[in-house]
Amino acid sequence: xxxQTKAAILGATAGLGQSLARQLAEQGTDLILLARDGTKLExxxxxxxxxxxxxxxxxxxxxxxxxTHNEIVSSLTDVDxxxxxxxxxxxxxxxxxxxxxxxxxxxxxxxSVISLMGRLANVFxxxxxxxxxxxxxxxxxxxxxxxxxYGTAKGALSIFCEGLRNRLNGTGVHVVTxxxxxxxxxxxxxxxxxxxxLWVDANKVASDIIRAVAAGKNNVYTPxxxxxxxxxxxxxxxxxxxRLSL
Amino acid sequence: MSSSxxxxxxxxxxxxxxxxxxxxxxxxAALLADADNKNTLLPFGNGRSYGDSCLNSKGGLxxxxxxxxxxxxxxxxxxxxxxxxxxxxxLLQCTVPHGWFLPVSPGTSQVSVGGAIANDxxxxxxxxxxxxxxxxxxxxxxxxxxxxxxxxxxxxxxxxCATIGGLGLTGFIASATIRLLRIDxxxxxxxxxxxxxxxxxxxxxxxxxxxxxYTVAWLDCASNKRAFARGIFLSANHGTDGEKVAxxxxxxVSIPLSFPxxxxxxxxxxxxNELYFRAQARHxxxxxxxxxxxxxxxxxxxxQWNRIYGRxxxxxxxxxxxxxxxxxxxxxxxxxxxxxxxxFLAVLKEFGSQVSPGMLSFPREGYCLALDFANRGxxxxxxxxxxxxxxxxxxxxxxxxxxxxxxxESFAAYFPRLSEFKxxxxxxxxxxxxxxxxx
Numbered sequence: 001x002x003x004q005t006k007a008a009i010l011g012a013t014a015g016l017g018q019s020l021a022r023q024l025a026e027q028g029t030d031l032i033l034l035a036r037d038g039t040k041l042e043x044x045x046x047x048x049x050x051x052x053x054x055x056x057x058x059x060x061x062x063x064x065x066x067x068t069h070n071e072i073v074s075s076l077t078d079v080d081x082x083x084x085x086x087x088x089x090x091x092x093x094x095x096x097x098x099x100x101x102x103x104x105x106x107x108x109x110x111x112s113v114i115s116l117m118g119r120l121a122n123v124f125x126x127x128x129x130x131x132x133x134x135x136x137x138x139x140x141x142x143x144x145x146x147x148x149x150y151g152t153a154k155g156a157l158s159i160f161c162e163g164l165r166n167r168l169n170g171t172g173v174h175v176v177t178x179x180x181x182x183x184x185x186x187x188x189x190x191x192x193x194x195x196x197x198l199w200v201d202a203n204k205v206a207s208d209i210i211r212a213v214a215a216g217k218n219n220v221y222t223p224x225x226x227x228x229x230x231x232x233x234x235x236x237x238x239x240x241x242x243r244l245s246l
Numbered sequence: 247m248s249s250s251x252x253x254x255x256x257x258x259x260x261x262x263x264x265x266x267x268x269x270x271x272x273x274x275a276a277l278l279a280d281a282d283n284k285n286t287l288l289p290f291g292n293g294r295s296y297g298d299s300c301l302n303s304k305g306g307l308x309x310x311x312x313x314x315x316x317x318x319x320x321x322x323x324x325x326x327x328x329x330x331x332x333x334x335x336x337l338l339q340c341t342v343p344h345g346w347f348l349p350v351s352p353g354t355s356q357v358s359v360g361g362a363i364a365n366d367x368x369x370x371x372x373x374x375x376x377x378x379x380x381x382x383x384x385x386x387x388x389x390x391x392x393x394x395x396x397x398x399x400x401x402x403x404x405x406x407c408a409t410i411g412g413l414g415l416t417g418f419i420a421s422a423t424i425r426l427l428r429i430d431x432x433x434x435x436x437x438x439x440x441x442x443x444x445x446x447x448x449x450x451x452x453x454x455x456x457x458x459x460y461t462v463a464w465l466d467c468a469s470n471k472r473a474f475a476r477g478i479f480l481s482a483n484h485g486t487d488g489e490k491v492a493x494x495x496x497x498x499v500s501i502p503l504s505f506p507x508x509x510x511x512x513x514x515x516x517x518x519n520e521l522y523f524r525a526q527a528r529h530x531x532x533x534x535x536x537x538x539x540x541x542x543x544x545x546x547x548x549x550q551w552n553r554i555y556g557r558x559x560x561x562x563x564x565x566x567x568x569x570x571x572x573x574x575x576x577x578x579x580x581x582x583x584x585x586x587x588x589x590f591l592a593v594l595k596e597f598g599s600q601v602s603p604g605m606l607s608f609p610r611e612g613y614c615l616a617l618d619f620a621n622r623g624x625x626x627x628x629x630x631x632x633x634x635x636x637x638x639x640x641x642x643x644x645x646x647x648x649x650x651x652x653x654x655e656s657f658a659a660y661f662p663r664l665s666e667f668k669x670x671x672x673x674x675x676x677x678x679x680x681x682x683x684x685x
Binding site: 015039040044045046047049051186189193196 | 269
């Protein structure tokens with residue numbers, strides 16, 4: 001795996017982003033942290049600096065605003081690995097009734113990521129090295145009635161990453177698709193944590209991701225057992241699957 | 247959100263707790279404003295209180311696990327400002343490489359800083375340094391009225407003193423500033439001595455208190471006759487070899503499930519005590535070097551060790567009696583041995599004369615004993631009530647962080663500054679413990 005002396009985290013104030021920042025800093029990786037809310041971003045940066053000796057820069061960024069993407073990308077040209085973890089968990093029922101809500105979810109979770117990763121991929125390809133780590137979701141492996149708008153966005157991301165990885169093969173640039181299961185973070189605070197064994201905290205997911213990046217993996221299910229759960233779920237014939245409530 | 251994840255450490259069955267998990271200090275004001283006198287709140291740290299002082303069945307918890315950030319670390323002066331949810335373990339990982347250690351360590355590094363303040367925790371250095379509260383420089387406290395108050399010995403002193411050892415009832419600790427201890431090594435020089443009987447213990451304790459920052463004894467609470475009140479006295483100081491290696495998080499082994507009830511009985515416990523005593527006695531009179539992790543936090547190597555007591559959980563009982571009451575201590579230990587309910591985790595320590603700023607602080611000058619009893623229902627409760635009477639009679643006190651049986655009368659007798667404390671309780675804060683004892 002390519003060297004990881006400097007990493008960027010897009011969405012550093014999210015539960016997973018913060019865990020990644022702490023763990024990367026602990027292993028000596030310099031960081032640039034990006035998020036929309038400057039106050040929260042500074043809180044995370046101060047914490048990471050106090051816990052480690054690495055250099056931690058911050059940059060306020062509104063990922064939804066595609067117009068700013070070139071500017072964001074230009075600040076990341078000296079970064080070895082980019083971790084893209086930001087996202088929203090939309091209200092599925094609201095999305096069914098309100099196109100604006102569905103559109104916003106697709107824009108944030110899929111389109112803006114595709115725009116950013118596409119631009120970064122071009123820069124990294126020219127330079128000849130770099131790793132893009134994109135947090136997708138197990139929800140993107142098969143559409144389910146309980147969250148298919150979110151699943152649509154994450155499914156699009158997974159396919160985009162697959163294509164990008166294929167395109168960049170041999171260029172020195174690598175793409176890692178991360179598919180977490182249920183993570184206990186503020187984004188999922190309103191969901192009842194059942195069954196408890198399927199819920200893990202962000203620190204566990206962060207350490208799985210860092211290990212997978214170091215090992216040069218392509219697709220990562222985290223925790224590992226989701227690979228097998230999804231293997232079963234994606235093989236259920238559609239005429240049965242459409243009747244299920246999963 | 248309601249969850250059965252929130253339990254006290256002693257695992258005595260309790261009702262599911264409802265909890266909120268704020269990610270940012272900015273979320274707290276709205277959360278506190280939403281509470282009312284019927285639907286009270288209680289801060290929750292890492293759930294290492296044994297009894298019901300960390301539970302609030304008739305209201306809700308504010309779980310501080312996401313509020314675990316370092317806010318400032320002065321590496322020259324050894325002063326940290328932290329959010330309340332950070333654990334001692336995480337704090338040590340930050341500070342140890344720079345030569346700074348926690349000024350007071352309880353028997354586990356899994357406590358949160360908020361919990362350490364709320365229970366004014368003590369450690370093996372109480373005779374030298376006093377309790378954790380002595381090292382708290384200031385606290386930012388949020389109350390349900392929306393007030394944000396800086397508290398220290400200089401400003402809002404009464405509220406500061408009420409919050410130290412205040413069982414989380416005076417408001418939510420948004421941040422705290424703590425003075426750390428300079429160390430030259432992460433190794434400890436630990437001397438082991440065998441003693442037989444409380445007189446020998448008292449003698450050792452007296453001899454060692456000036457030369458050793460840390461003293462503590464393991465006491466056999468299962469054996470009688472010639473082996474009565476035998477134990478292992480450990481005296482320790484921080485090493486000077488310059489090595490600074492923080493402990494990594496994680497357990498070496500974990501107890502995967504609750505032990506069946508028959509696993510622990512009078513005979514297995516006595517056998518364990520015998521083995522432990524013999525293993526330790528081999529080091530009698532020797533001084534060995536050990537990493538701080540295995541010296542201060544031996545049980546942290548075993549994940550979920552509380553499961554050895556089975557599904558019924560256990561009681562821990564910890565009390566202190568004045569130095570002049572060694573005879574009372576002896577009768578109490580005799581009563582425990584007789585009952586056959588004593589376990590293997592009995593710890594005896596002489597507390598020093600430092601008076602904590604905390605109004606409800608438990609540590610005070612005297613001899614302190616802590617031990618576990620598997621929960622055998624009424625039989626165990628009767629024994630603990632009996633011990634409570636003996637502690638009361640000796641002018642001692644029991645420790646709220648370990649308790650779930652203390653009566654309102656005992657509580658008032660143990661904590662003479664109770665009425666002063668009550669004035670500082672946030673009206674929208676409460677706990678299962680508080681509803682039981684404040685009458």
